Amino acid sequence: MIAGIDLGTTNSLIGVYESGFPTLLADTDGRRLLPSVVHYGDSILVGHEARRMQAIHPNRTIASVKRLIGRRFGEEGTEGLTGIPGAPVTIPLGGQNLSPEEISSEILKKLKVIAEARHGTEITRAVITVPAYFNDAQRAATRKAGELAGFSVERIVSEPTAAALAYGLDRLQDRSKIAVYDLGGGTFDLSILQLDNGVFQVLSTHGDTRLGGDDLDQAIAALVASKASLPRLSLPDTIRLHEAARLAKETLSTEEQSTIRLPFLEGGMNIEVMLTRAEIEGACSPIIRRTRIHCLRALEDAGIKAADLDQVILVGGSTRMPLVQHLVVEIFGKEPNLSQHPDESVALGAILQGAILDGSLQNVALLDITPLSLGIETFGGLMNVIIPRNTTIPAKAGEMFTNAVAGQSGMRITVLQGERELAADNWKLGGFEIPFAPSPKGAARVGVQFSIDADGILQVLARDTGTGIEKIVEIKSAVEVSDEAVEAMLAGSLEHAFEDMDARIFTEARLKAEEMLPAVEAALAQLAGELPPDEIAGIRHQTAEVTAALQSKETVRLKQTLANLDNATQSLATRLIERAMKIS
Numbered sequence: 142m143i144a145g146i147d148l149g150t151t152n153s154l155i156g157v158y159e160s161g162f163p164t165l166l167a168d169t170d171g172r173r174l175l176p177s178v179v180h181y182g183d184s185i186l187v188g189h190e191a192r193r194m195q196a197i198h199p200n201r202t203i204a205s206v207k208r209l210i211g212r213r214f215g216e217e218g219t220e221g222l223t224g225i226p227g228a229p230v231t232i233p234l235g236g237q238n239l240s241p242e243e244i245s246s247e248i249l250k251k252l253k254v255i256a257e258a259r260h261g262t263e264i265t266r267a268v269i270t271v272p273a274y275f276n277d278a279q280r281a282a283t284r285k286a287g288e289l290a291g292f293s294v295e296r297i298v299s300e301p302t303a304a305a306l307a308y309g310l311d312r313l314q315d316r317s318k319i320a321v322y323d324l325g326g327g328t329f330d331l332s333i334l335q336l337d338n339g340v341f342q343v344l345s346t347h348g349d350t351r352l353g354g355d356d357l358d359q360a361i362a363a364l365v366a367s368k369a370s371l372p373r374l375s376l377p378d379t380i381r382l383h384e385a386a387r388l389a390k391e392t393l394s395t396e397e398q399s400t401i402r403l404p405f406l407e408g409g410m411n412i413e414v415m416l417t418r419a420e421i422e423g424a425c426s427p428i429i430r431r432t433r434i435h436c437l438r439a440l441e442d443a444g445i446k447a448a449d450l451d452q453v454i455l456v457g458g459s460t461r462m463p464l465v466q467h468l469v470v471e472i473f474g475k476e477p478n479l480s481q482h483p484d485e486s487v488a489l490g491a492i493l494q495g496a497i498l499d500g501s502l503q504n505v506a507l508l509d510i511t512p513l514s515l516g517i518e519t520f521g522g523l524m525n526v527i528i529p530r531n532t533t534i535p536a537k538a539g540e541m542f543t544n545a546v547a548g549q550s551g552m553r554i555t556v557l558q559g560e561r562e563l564a565a566d567n568w569k570l571g572g573f574e575i576p577f578a579p580s581p582k583g584a585a586r587v588g589v590q591f592s593i594d595a596d597g598i599l600q601v602l603a604r605d606t607g608t609g610i611e612k613i614v615e616i617k618s619a620v621e622v623s624d625e626a627v628e629a630m631l632a633g634s635l636e637h638a639f640e641d642m643d644a645r646i647f648t649e650a651r652l653k654a655e656e657m658l659p660a661v662e663a664a665l666a667q668l669a670g671e672l673p674p675d676e677i678a679g680i681r682h683q684t685a686e687v688t689a690a691l692q693s694k695e696t697v698r699l700k701q702t703l704a705n706l707d708n709a710t711q712s713l714a715t716r717l718i719e720r721a722m723k724i725s
């Protein structure tokens with residue numbers, strides 16, 4: 142049996158497929174949502190107990206560790222942590238330095254205990270969900286957390302595809318298009334899926350890793366502080382205020398008003414503040430509106446209009462807010478499907494995926510996409526895409542490369558991720574050297590194959606077809622691919638599209654010129670006696686023009702002079718061929 146796990150930023154859930162139904166498993170108090178909070182005290186506490194300790198021992202308690210999983214110091218999200226830039230993140234907690242995987246594994250261990258107690262058998266296999274934009278490093282770290290918790294992780298699945306499965310959308314008509322609007326505690330994601338022959342494909346995904354219910358709590362806390370004219374609060378009191386703001390926000394999803402009472406704040410203060418739904422909507426609206434641009438971008442990336450969508454589904458606890466539901470209608474011009482609990486659908490989908498894998502449920506498979514293009518650096522510093530952005534995974538693709546220089550005895554394979562034309566503008570994921578016997582230019586044959594498995598982990602294989610020597614490297618990327626980073630990359634590629642294209646055309650023309658100039662010189666030396674002097678002068682003039690154009694770095698000029706040189710050397714080329722034929 143394979144359990145399904147939603148390892149969330151704010152809350153986590155676990156369940157199994159039982160007697161033909163996906164079932165979420167609750168703790169002994171009947172609670173299915175386990176807060177993703179861990180406290181390191183005399184013993185390790187996880188979940189509700191840890192959340193209670195947060196206000197008392199903030200330095201021994203950690204929430205939202207998912208934001209740090211697979212990250213390195215200096216990357217997005219690691220502000221406030223100290224460590225050597227580029228080294229994997231560790232977090233000081235209760236006198237020890239812990240990795241995000243270790244901390245996440247405590248949450249997973251707790252889920253395992255809950256599930257085993259509830260289900261009455263040992264559960265050792267699991268499917269774990271991650272955001273669609275998680276990069277290799279984040280996926281690999283999530284897998285490691287699962288393993289540390291004692292699970293064999295059978296599959297890492299994207300959250301939107303899991304949610305769509307839970308909503309039963311695999312039964313929609315073929316080619317149906319679905320928007321998954323996921324606003325949780327700490328993150329926002331919008332994914333566009335399409336159903337193709339019973340299989341979900343992610344057409345595009347956009348979002349913000351710093352946008353969610355926590356920001357709403359903060360805005361509401363600020364509103365309360367201003368209404369009650371609160372002075373600056375201590376850290377424990379601030380945490381209490383946020384907790385009260387969160388409860389009021391949740392109540393106001395169904396009630397019109399709610400009162401926040403906080404007795405015995407430090408300094409003996411007691412506060413009581415009445416909040417109305419309209420008031421919190423005023424404070425939350427600017428934050429929620431920030432999701433709109435991501436929805437529009439995802440639609441644009443998928444190449445569709447809102448009217449083309451067959452369904453809009455809501456995922457994440459924050460979508461219970463009426464204000465969020467109104468905004469969704471405004472953005473997509475369509476009522477969202479509210480048939481599932483938004484905070485449980487990802488876990489339900491993970492359970493269904495587990496059931497598909499262990500054979501209890503058949504017929505559906507889940508597919509995912511690459512958030513950015515993957516490729517290698519070619520001679521001249523250009524990006525050569527091997528697997529384009531938004532390719533459905535698992536995917537495999539390859540290309541044959543050769544040596545650009547005679548006598549070269551190896552080739553450096555530099556693996557890149559990104560959308561820019563020049564290698565240097567993309568992210569370097571890794572690299573290695575593949576040796577081959579020194580050979581004339583263009584004689585070596587190195588096949589490079591990229592394969593991304595269903596978990597989004599990339600394997601790069603390079604094989605010298607001459608010797609059969611091959612190297613395989615698994616890329617567990619050190620490069621952040623948060624959705625902000627993906628967005629910045631896309632924005633950069635659009636912004637620089639013109640210069641990038643120009644740079645690529647210039648580089649290609651430069652490589653051609655560098656090849657052609659010595660070849661023309663060699664041909665002239667060989668055939669000098671056979672050519673009329675005015676033709677030689679003409680060719681010399683054109684080679685000088687090409688050399689000048691190369692120095693000027695003007696693309697159009699270089700292309701034009703190369704074309705002229707090509708024309709001027711037509712009869713030279715013919716003579717060369719004729720001579721070669723005579724000799725042979």
Ligand code: AMP
Pocket residue numbers: 149150151152324325326327353354355387390391392394456457458459460461462483484
């Ligand atoms: P999730 O990450 O999906 O578990 O969502 C957690 C977020 O949903 C937290 O910010 C919760 O405060 C928020 N949330 C849960 N229930 C409600 C509700 N009824 N109304 C508004 N927000 C909610």
